Amino acid sequence: MARCLVTGATGYIGGRLVPELLVAGHDVRCMVRSAAKLRDLPWAGRVEVVEADATDPERTFQALRGVEIAYYLIHAMGTADRFVDRDRLAARTFAAAAERAGVRRIVYLGGLTGDLTADPTAHGKLSPHMRSRTEVGEIFLRAGVPAVVLRAAVIIGAGSASFEMLRHLTERLPVMTTPRWVRSPTQPIAVSDVLRYLVAWATVPGTVNRGFDIGGPDVLSYAGMMHGYASVAGLPPRVIIPVPVLTPKLSSHWVGLVTPVPAGIARPLVESVRNAAVCHEHDIARYVPDPDDGLIGFRQAVSMALMKIKEADVATRWSSASTPGAPSDPLPTDPGWAGGTLYIDRRSSPVDASPEALWRVIEAIGGENGWYSLPVAWRLRGLLDRLAGGVGLRRGRRDPDRLRVGDSVDFWRVEELLPGRLLRLRAEMRLPGLAWLEMGVDVAHGRTFYTQRAIFHPRGLLGHLYWWAISPFHGLIFGRIPVNIARAAARSPMTTGRIRG
Structure with missing residues (x-):
């Protein structure tokens, strides 16, 4: 069994990965900026918690000491001038600290962009968020520690931002005019399959340093996913009318008004499905074989997510992580606080x-x-x-x-x-x-x-x-x-x- 470090443990995927690693018998250390955020989680007493910011070289090194497998699940959100440089700095700092600490493998979950090598102009067509995630993956693959970069498109699971956006758009709008991106092909994946891949890389032997496309068995357009969701949820067929005038920015505000997902989170989600996001290889099966009954299909993933919601058994939600632009400052002490008016x-x-x-x-x-x-x-x-x-x-x-x-x-x-x-x-x-x-x-x-x-x-x-x-x-x-x-x-x-x- 391995000694694992999980960053992003307060987020949607990280908060689900930690208990899965524990069930598999691994020792887990969580790196967070505030230990208090993990205090009340049911598994908090079974993990070691260290406070560190991924942009702090020394504290990140201390967090990584003695670790074999490091999971990097940090994704900044917000406007490009706020997150791209920070993402780059955090990834480089983390990679250098991991090499210094003797980490055996870094596992990073990024976004599925399709085959960028087939089209020289494809990289320039990516959104700032997808370009940043691609760059982070490249930083790890060029680092001194072997890295596994998993690239996923839409993740289907109860409480995920992608699923909540899909669910509320479909349920609340029986007739909708939609931007052209709803016709772009994508390959959704069930959150349980994402977690299965992540956990497996804690024990895969040998030195592997490459990226892998991961996706479910179905290739659908976003419109196809809305139709599929309506069918599984027992809703009447949805009428979808594409229009060419809705930009990703306008679309994100529209999503923000119709669904619980705010525009700051909706925009990178919209931009991620604007271009085709289909797996161009399934090489990961050589290292992590598919289950005997195959990967989970889209409709089954939706059915599983809806059952979790019905049973109020949603372990983490997209809102588990801080919302872009939301304050994180602790309450100033008073009356002895000298920071200004309160x-x-x-x-x-x-x-x-x-x-x-x-x-x-x-x-x-x-x-x-x-x-x-x-x-x-x-x-x-x-x-x-x-x-x-x-x-x-x-x-x-x-x-x-x-x-x-x-x-x-x-x-x-x-x-x-x-x-x-x-x-x-x-x-x-x-x-x-x-x-x-x-x-x-x-x-x-x-x-x-x-x-x-x-x-x-x-x-x-x-x-x-x-x-x-x-x-x-x-x-x-x-x-x-x-x-x-x-x-x-x-x-x-x-x-x-x-x-x-």
């Missing part, structure tokens, strides 16, 4: 229920349970956020009742969770500053109290203007939450009632 709106309310009943309501906030104040105002704020390219309210929750650090809750992310005591959410909507919402349980003189803080750190003059512009509405929004949460806890200590305020 606006705080404090609220408290007595609750005629046990602390346990109150905590159940707090932990189940968001998603289908709502926010206990003016649903119209929350929906409007979510819509405005999506129009600005943000995540809006459509991400919902991973689990309807339980949270863990790192979970997304609509346009918030769980930054801290002290069971029975405190829930701190960090805002990931578009704002001229940083914002948090804290909800807590307090007991004093034998009584239960709900406590709440809305915290805002403005960025520039616009941030200050924003806070004072919305101040008149604080009573309507933040003021209603304590009252309605207290009512919900008092009405039913065993359930989380929804109050529309």
Whole structure:
């Protein structure tokens, strides 16, 4: 068995790869920028966690010491001027550190671009995201450590961004006008097959240094995938009318409005299927043989994903990783913080229920349970956020009742969770500053109290203007939450009632 390092363990693939490696008997070390993000995961106690940024040579080297197989699952998102240079620097730093640490193999999951050698102009036609992923793969293949670069197109699995985009477009639009890219051929692959390949390379003997195309048995256009999804999901046939005027940028905003996937993530997904993404070889079978019953087909992969969603058994979601452009700064300490203005709106309310009943309501906030104040105002704020390219309210929750650090809750992310005591959410909507919402349980003189803080750190003059512009509405929004949460806890200590305020 091998000693493995997994980067990107807080993401969709990394969060699923770690338990698969553990089941296979490997020792696993996770390299993350913040160890707190793994704290509440069910497998956290079975792995070693080290904090390091892939652009930091020394800390990355320390993370790689004693490792045999290093999985590189880091993909930056955002605009080209923000991620291309960082991707390049991180890959070069990681490769150099791996060579210095004596790592036996690097395994990288990149994007399927087709055969770039057959068309000299093909590389220039790739999107910035796909060019960057291709460059990262080339950096590893030229490095001093043997590397296996797996190239996949659309990954079909419950909770993946690609699948959520496909699912919501198909379910919400029985008739749609679509850009020409829906006719481009692609070769989707089931997430379970991707994980099978990744795990296998921890034990494949010998020295292998090359890339492999990986895909399922079906070649489909995106329109074909929508038709296939509709059939598996029991929906009427979809009417798809291609039009030539929708650019990837416009398409990503359109996807951002229709699906839970924000424009910042939708754009690289759209750009990745704009060109043909079909496997030109299946050489990987020489090293990792196909299962006896073959690779999972598209329809079976969709059926498996829908079953996971129905059973609420979605281990990771696309929103497990931070959203592009979302703040990652921790909450500044106060009152001793010297970083500038920190606006705080404090609220408290007595609750005629046990602390346990109150905590159940707090932990189940968001998603289908709502926010206990003016649903119209929350929906409007979510819509405005999506129009600005943000995540809006459509991400919902991973689990309807339980949270863990790192979970997304609509346009918030769980930054801290002290069971029975405190829930701190960090805002990931578009704002001229940083914002948090804290909800807590307090007991004093034998009584239960709900406590709440809305915290805002403005960025520039616009941030200050924003806070004072919305101040008149604080009573309507933040003021209603304590009252309605207290009512919900008092009405039913065993359930989380929804109050529309």
